[in-house]
Amino acid sequence: MGKAATDAKLAEERSLVLSRHGVSRETVEKLDAYVELLRTWQSRINLISPSTIPEIWTRHLEDGLWLSHLARASTRWVDLGSGAGFPGLVLAIALHGREGAEVHLVESNTKKAAFLRAVIRELSLPAEVHAERIEDCGEALAGAQAVSARALAPLNDLFGLVAPHIGPETALWFPKGRNHEEEIAEASAHWRFDMVKHSSQIEDGSVVLEIRRLTALAGA
Numbered sequence: 061m062g063k064a065a066t067d068a069k070l071a072e073e074r075s076l077v078l079s080r081h082g083v084s085r086e087t088v089e090k091l092d093a094y095v096e097l098l099r100t101w102q103s104r105i106n107l108i109s110p111s112t113i114p115e116i117w118t119r120h121l122e123d124g125l126w127l128s129h130l131a132r133a134s135t136r137w138v139d140l141g142s143g144a145g146f147p148g149l150v151l152a153i154a155l156h157g158r159e160g161a162e163v164h165l166v167e168s169n170t171k172k173a174a175f176l177r178a179v180i181r182e183l184s185l186p187a188e189v190h191a192e193r194i195e196d197c198g199e200a201l202a203g204a205q206a207v208s209a210r211a212l213a214p215l216n217d218l219f220g221l222v223a224p225h226i227g228p229e230t231a232l233w234f235p236k237g238r239n240h241e242e243e244i245a246e247a248s249a250h251w252r253f254d255m256v257k258h259s260s261q262i263e264d265g266s267v268v269l270e271i272r273r274l275t276a277l278a279g280a
Contacts, residue, residue: 061114069114070095077117080261081125083154090153090183091121097179098144105171107144123210123235123262124150130258130268131233134206135161140194140221141212142167145176147235148208152180152187163187164200194221201225208233215243219251219274228273238265250277 061069078088095116101107112119124147135158139148142165155161165187167173173191180187190197201207202225209218218234226232236243244255253274260266 066114070116073115073117077122077125081122081129083125086156087153090156090185091150093183094145094149094153094179095121097175097182101175101178105175107172107175118262120144120146121150123147123260123268125154126261127151127208127233127235127268128154130270131206131231134231135159136203136205137163138166138197138200138204138207139163140166140207140209140218142176142189143169143172143210145179146210149176149179149185149187151208152185153183155186156184158186161186164190164197164204166190166192166194166197166200168193198225201230202227204230206231206233210235215240215247215269216250219247219253219271223251223274223276226274228275230272232269232271232274234269234271235260235262236267236269237263240267240269244269251275252277 098107108120127147128151135155137151142148148163148165152163155163163186165176167176167189168191170191173189176189190200201222207222207226207230222232251274254272256270258268258270260268
């Protein structure tokens with residue numbers, strides 16, 4: 061797809077997403093700036109699949125906007141495996157200006173971590189990058205009200221990563237695709253947890269899982 065076609069598709073998708081989410085003018089301006097920074101850096105490092113660039117708004121940004129609505133009471137976040145900043149940077153943009161807002165982005169890839177820091181600096185976001193492994197971010201996880209992870213690992217593996225560090229009331233927010241029932245079944249064999257399934261606007265059959273009171277089953 062050429063630049064003109066890409067720009068047209070981006071504009072179409074932007075209008076669609078913004079029509080579904082009531083966000084402030086300042087938030088829109090920061091989202092636009094984020095998209096431009098992503099496209100600029102994408103020419104140097106592979107942040108997202110090139111084929112999804114025309115669909116940045118629906119494929120990548122919208123999850124974070126929907127998450128910021130579902131978990132609007134939470135201001136202290138840890139986003140695991142942030143990659144190009146989805147949903148972590150979108151959450152930071154949505155939280156900009158909120159008292160006590162802080163988003164910790166965990167990304168071990170140094171080039172992607174550099175991109176995240178550049179966006180945070182350019183947009184003056186309430187966020188911090190941890191360029192290290194999730195297992196080494198226990199302090200950040202312990203202080204989180206909410207933890208997010210998108211397209212990182214199966215549910216059972218995610219639980220194993222966060223369980224040693226979070227409290228019973230820490231909310232886990234995991235966008236999942238059509239195969240989420242299989243992941244839930246596997247995790248249920250090893251963990252006890254309270255769960256709410258929220259619909260997702262990304263694709264038919266996808267959900268956002270809200271998990272609380274996670275504990276390991278004895279002998280699992």
